[in-house]
Amino acid sequence: MTFSPSQHQQGEKKVGESTEIFHGVDVVMNAIIQFLQQTEDRIDACVDYTRPSLAIDILVLKKAFLAAKNRGVKLRYITEITKDNISYCKQLMTMVDELRHLDAIKGNFYVSETGYLAPATFHEAGKSAAQAIFSNVKEIIEHQKYVFETLWSKTVSAEQKIREIEEGTEPEFFDVIIDNEKASQVLIDMTKAVESEALILLPNDKAFVRIDRLGIIDSLLKASRNGATVKIICPLTEVNSKTREKISENAPDIRILGSDISPYGMYIIDHRRFLRAELKKPGAENFMEAIGLVVYSNRKTTVESFESVFQLLWNERTLVEELKKADRMQKEFIGIAAHELKTPIQAILGMSGLLKHYPERTEEVIEVIRRNAVRLKRLSMNILDVTRIESQTLKLEKERFNIRDLIPNIIEDYRERIQNTSNSGVKLIYDSMPNNNSSIIVEADKERIVQIISNLLSNSIQFTSEGYISLEITTKVEGSEVIVTVRDTGIGISPEIMSKLFSKFVTKSQQGTGLGLFISKNIIEAHGGKIWAENNTLDGRGTSFNFTLPLADAIELEP
Amino acid sequence: MNEGIKAKRIMVVDDEPDLTLFYRMSLEFHGFKVDTFNDPKKALLGFKPDYYNLVILDIKMPGMDGFELNKELQKIDGKVNVCFLTASELYYKEFRKEEYCALDKELFIRKPVEDEELIKEISKLISKIKK
Numbered sequence: 001m002t003f004s005p006s007q008h009q010q011g012e013k014k015v016g017e018s019t020e021i022f023h024g025v026d027v028v029m030n031a032i033i034q035f036l037q038q039t040e041d042r043i044d045a046c047v048d049y050t051r052p053s054l055a056i057d058i059l060v061l062k063k064a065f066l067a068a069k070n071r072g073v074k075l076r077y078i079t080e081i082t083k084d085n086i087s088y089c090k091q092l093m094t095m096v097d098e099l100r101h102l103d104a105i106k107g108n109f110y111v112s113e114t115g116y117l118a119p120a121t122f123h124e125a126g127k128s129a130a131q132a133i134f135s136n137v138k139e140i141i142e143h144q145k146y147v148f149e150t151l152w153s154k155t156v157s158a159e160q161k162i163r164e165i166e167e168g169t170e171p172e173f174f175d176v177i178i179d180n181e182k183a184s185q186v187l188i189d190m191t192k193a194v195e196s197e198a199l200i201l202l203p204n205d206k207a208f209v210r211i212d213r214l215g216i217i218d219s220l221l222k223a224s225r226n227g228a229t230v231k232i233i234c235p236l237t238e239v240n241s242k243t244r245e246k247i248s249e250n251a252p253d254i255r256i257l258g259s260d261i262s263p264y265g266m267y268i269i270d271h272r273r274f275l276r277a278e279l280k281k282p283g284a285e286n287f288m289e290a291i292g293l294v295v296y297s298n299r300k301t302t303v304e305s306f307e308s309v310f311q312l313l314w315n316e317r318t319l320v321e322e323l324k325k326a327d328r329m330q331k332e333f334i335g336i337a338a339h340e341l342k343t344p345i346q347a348i349l350g351m352s353g354l355l356k357h358y359p360e361r362t363e364e365v366i367e368v369i370r371r372n373a374v375r376l377k378r379l380s381m382n383i384l385d386v387t388r389i390e391s392q393t394l395k396l397e398k399e400r401f402n403i404r405d406l407i408p409n410i411i412e413d414y415r416e417r418i419q420n421t422s423n424s425g426v427k428l429i430y431d432s433m434p435n436n437n438s439s440i441i442v443e444a445d446k447e448r449i450v451q452i453i454s455n456l457l458s459n460s461i462q463f464t465s466e467g468y469i470s471l472e473i474t475t476k477v478e479g480s481e482v483i484v485t486v487r488d489t490g491i492g493i494s495p496e497i498m499s500k501l502f503s504k505f506v507t508k509s510q511q512g513t514g515l516g517l518f519i520s521k522n523i524i525e526a527h528g529g530k531i532w533a534e535n536n537t538l539d540g541r542g543t544s545f546n547f548t549l550p551l552a553d554a555i556e557l558e559p
Numbered sequence: 560m561n562e563g564i565k566a567k568r569i570m571v572v573d574d575e576p577d578l579t580l581f582y583r584m585s586l587e588f589h590g591f592k593v594d595t596f597n598d599p600k601k602a603l604l605g606f607k608p609d610y611y612n613l614v615i616l617d618i619k620m621p622g623m624d625g626f627e628l629n630k631e632l633q634k635i636d637g638k639v640n641v642c643f644l645t646a647s648e649l650y651y652k653e654f655r656k657e658e659y660c661a662l663d664k665e666l667f668i669r670k671p672v673e674d675e676e677l678i679k680e681i682s683k684l685i686s687k688i689k690k
Binding site: 342345346351354368371 | 577578619645670672673
């Protein structure tokens with residue numbers, strides 16, 4: 001069966017609807033101009049890369065576009081933006097509502113609410129079309145509108161395409177540089193020009209010193225001070241410590257990570273330039289002697305690949321550094337904890353072995369054993385707490401309670417303890433503030449808060465031989481937090497201890513574990529509070545420890 | 560116990576009073592004469608040449624560590640024998656690396672140590688003493 005337009009027209013044609021073919025350059029041009037002139041609502045245009053220049057250079061056509069725009073016709077324009085038509089496209093952008101780019105357009109058509117025009121010809125670049133199809137058949141218009149929307153969804157914005165073209169105006173190159181003098185000059189120029197980012201992988205420790213001799217480090221210092229990101233990966237040894245010192249002193253924002261030796265150096269500058277230098281003589285003093293084959297390129301895909309390789313390496317090295325640090329800290333803790341645990345164990349083990357030799361001193365020996373067993377218990381609990389804090393598994397059993405309710409038991413317990421020490425003359429004072437005995441409700445872990453107050457009181461008792469220890473509970477005027485203070489008239493805290501007071505294993509105490517304040521600090525901070533210590537200045541002796549806890553509800557203070 | 564050991568005089572320095580008490584009781588029971596110190600600086604002041612046959616030193620002490628104290632003691636009496644006692648693995652390794660390993664004159668015991676073991680080790684060291 002053959003397709004017959006007349007048959008088709010007989011069956012479907014509605015009054016006034018037709019599909020026509022125009023012939024001749026002038027006829028087609030007129031059809032386009034008329035199309036632009038007669039449309040009142042909207043025109044969608046999809047045209048090849050040759051059309052923007054025609055729309056600008058053919059004056060009547062340009063006028064028709066401008067007139068349509070002035071009438072308020074909404075114009076959407078898809079074309080292929082290229083290096084050659086870029087300036088036309090820029091002009092056209094001011095003449096249409098929206099211009100977008102699509103790769104490799106071959107056909108042309110305009111579609112409005114009332115018509116479809118396709119200057120469909122075999123044409124040579126820059127020449128007007130000699131044939132065109134016009135239709136005002138509703139179904140064809142609907143169909144072409146659909147085609148346009150499909151194409152529109154695949155476009156990129158003209159701004160983006162223009163930027164891509166303009167940034168890539170430098171022709172791509174991929175050079176293999178054999179002349180080492182030229183290579184070092186390229187590297188010098190490249191690093192001098194750093195604007196936003198320099199990613200550098202150095203093959204061995206000496207490479208750091210070699211590029212410093214070329215003045216590259218100075219360029220990087222300058223770039224960093226001007227806000228560029230500079231990242232260096234390099235084996236770090238004594239050999240380059242001076243160069244690194246120079247960097248940390250002059251441009252502390254430059255980040256350096258250690259690595260293993262690699263067979264080449266890599267320089268990636270501003271996402272645009274890439275240089276890779278093979279390392280031929282690792283021990284050489286200067287760059288030119290050290291390097292072998294050099295590859296230098298601005299090829300986008302090459303730069304991007306090496307950038308991602310660098311980034312992967314950077315992330316890995318960062319992780320390694322963190323792991324190393326965590327491992328070092330853990331080992332240190334295990335070492336000290338083991339040492340601390342062995343002291344009471346030594347006392348218990350040793351003294352229990354002596355019981356049989358000293359039947360007349362049994363009581364004394366058992367007292368030493370008991371004392372050290374208590375110390376061991378306290379120490380093991382504290383070590384467990386520290387482990388929980390450091391592994392972030394410390395759980396708080398929070399409940400609402402009046403912090404004042406905790407105090408009587410603690411006070412009673414500690415008055416008894418003071419009686420049993422050689423400093424039994426020390427007074428333990430609790431100012432219960434009879435004038436303001438309102439409840440102070442906190443939402444906290446009751447046992448932990450008792451632990452912290454007890455810890456502070458134990459510390460005070462150990463270092464106070466006369467005078468008093470006082471426990472105060474106050475609320476801030478704004479009523480947002482409660483402050484608990486333990487003040488004593490003891491020996492005070494020396495400056496060298498003060499600075500590391502809340503660190504692990506810092507103690508001058510014979511009975512203490514050196515962990516109490518570290519644990520207290522972490523527990524208080526986990527509650528959203530603060531803890532701090534100060535030597536008393538008012539009466540010139542002793543220390544005050546303070547901690548805060550947020551109040552469960554903002555309390556109303558009595559006037 | 561033989562008479563030779565009985566006559567020996569030992570200085571013990573450890574910052575933990577419960578531990579110096581243990582060393583004293585253990586060593587005295589086995590016939591040694593013992594002076595104990597909890598403060599290394601006081602120990603240095605109490606040290607006399609040709610007086611002690613052996614010095615037992617804790618390593619990790621506040622103010623002055625056992626290695627430092629030993630250096631000072633050696634200046635006063637270069638013949639004195641030393642036994643280091645410590646619970647610290649780190650110090651132990653450090654010790655092994657350095658020149659303190661003159662093992663015929665010096666001994667190293669790791670805490671915790673039991674009464675019998677302590678006496679055995681000390682006696683071994685003392686019996687090597689020439690004078």
